[in-house]
Amino acid sequence: MKIEDLQTDLKNGLSLVHLLEVISSKSLGKFNTKPSSRYHFLENNGIAVRFIKDEGLQLVGIGPEGKSFIASPLRLCFLFCLQKC
Numbered sequence: 001m002k003i004e005d006l007q008t009d010l011k012n013g014l015s016l017v018h019l020l021e022v023i024s025s026k027s028l029g030k031f032n033t034k035p036s037s038r039y040h041f042l043e044n045n046g047i048a049v050r051f052i053k054d055e056g057l058q059l060v061g062i063g064p065e066g067k068s069f070i071a072s073p074l075r076l077c078f079l080f081c082l083q084k085c
Helices: 015-022 038-054 067-069 073-084
Strands: none
Touching: 015 038
């Protein structure tokens, strides 16, 4: 997995889901492996957000549908790592 531009490479949620699976050593379950529409992007990002919330990290004002979410997946992973340390 190679990420060159955060805004475009993490937009579809696929890299974020894979990154969370690596960080947590857990499966996030079923997700769209070939996202091609905004619906698929939101679905994958929603799976990632739900997983992070289920792991006990409190997310305030962050959801898969918000404009700020597309710019914040790396921040989510960083917070997730901090919580696990």
